Amino acid sequence: MIRVISQTYQYPGSNRISFPDFHFAKGKHGLLLGDSGSGKTTLLHLIGGLLHAQAGRIEVGGVDLASLREYSLDQYRGQHFGFVFQKNHLISALSVEQNLLAAPFFAGLPQEPERVEALLTELGLEGKRKARISELSQGQAQRLVIARALLNRPSVILADEPTSALDDKNCEKVIELLLEASSSHGATLIVATHDQRLKSKIPHYVQL
């Protein structure tokens, strides 16, 4: 599903970061483990096409990301990836339901209100359809972000430090939810984290 070959990245005025080559098979969830500064967010962004590769090759679903022009990359990203960022980054001007409806709109896909409703119910947010983002608890916001990431039926879900700020109990709940949701929707979950706790849940990992 995801193949990373001889990736290095250099920020202006700092050292070059080198990444090991690896391959994640479809449906096989994996971790990108590393301490802060190890470049795990950089690698996650390279895989997600949020950052242009400077060298090597990144293939997602058999497509070389470097071969896509910016416009096609935007479209590819919107239709094949779901993102879960450390901070929830929901659009606070929109309601809960609108945040979900916006996902296919942004990706240029048809909007399916029934699917939005089904996902809200699945994640226990059915009572919050019309609520404002500011009315959600931390946990509810995180579940909404997961719902948003799943909505466009992505083949890959990229999560950046989804558990770092959580206690053990909540950490376990979130990672269970992510794993369960990804598996049931047929998406490959990739989590970039420094959180060693996750190794027990996702044994397959790449150390950076």
Next chain:
Amino acid sequence: MNLIILVWSYLKARPLTTVLNVILLAVGISVITVLVLFSNQLQERITSNSKGIDLVVGAKGSPLQVILCNVFHIDFPTGNIRLSDAERIARHRLVKKAIPLALGDSYLGFRIVGTNSDYPEFYKAELAAGNWWSSDMEVTLGAVVAEQLKLSPGAKFLSAHGLTSEGHAHQEHPYVVVSVLKRSNTVLDNLILTNIQSIWLAHDLTESGKAPVNPSTLVSRHEAGDSTREVTSLLIQYRNPLAVIQLPRYINSQSNLQAAAPAFETARLFSILGVGADVFRGFAAVLILMSGLSIFIVLYNSMKERRYDLAIMRAMGVNRVRLFMSVVLEGSMLTTLGSAIGLLLGHAALFAFTMTVKESAASGTQAAVFYPEEVWLFVGSIGLGILCSLLPAIQAYKTDIHTVLAGN
């Protein structure tokens, strides 16, 4: 979800700033709308009333006053001229047509004008009811007069001396309404027309009763060359362009006559009024400029607040151009709203004005008229919105997803 809902949600998310910006622009646009409506209607009114009148001859005095009094019926007469003098001018070879007017009386604020049938004919007036006045003390009412005073053919009234409603009544000679004019949107709407003898009669100047040997060209059934009887003015049409130079000079050389050209005097009037209009226009321009600046600042700042939103949108598949467009749409939606409300407000203000100020109805000002300038105002406002949102839109266009989301 679509772009309009998205942009509208952002506007709704900061209601106070949105309302402030819309109001700021709306007030500026409404001031300009009122100006456009007012000055256009005034101009139309003035040109339609003075169209075809090349020269007005009255007693010596201010030429502007001669025009205001005898063409627009808003100022007082400069005095009267002798019928014999008026006849001499009317007979001049450069004069194609001369219409006599005798002013001085009124009824409840509406002027009674002694004239002949040439005057309504000149404005192509048509009757709504009754027959034209024929004998003495018979009057034809303008449409507004009939409407406001609720008079119809058969009604009688006493005229008052002077052009205000306070003058003393001419008790002995009541007028009889014989007809009412159709609305013509000219000065005739506000006048009461009769023959010149009626005006004389109201002032106890009776006719001899004998048929005139040599009837006057201006006042039928009256002997020509009478230097004791007077009229207020003559409206003159030139026979040929040569008259433009010769006739005013000829008339002004006569000791007690004053010639005034409506075209020249109204141009002078517009240039005086123009200063006032310019002040308002400047005030409105400042308001519009301020709202433009305010929209720019609000959008520019909100791009900073919204950098995560923008980055998330990009991550979720929105390309740079669509992000740019959404910001431009936000700016132009604000100004579209502002100018639409402004145009509405302008018309509403004028409507309120016509409802509350009686004189405005007399001047024929209407709120439900639209001018092409308003379309330009609307289009211009949308342009302003686009202009103000250009820089914030470029900011959005340049959003670097990785830098924003990686938080460094």
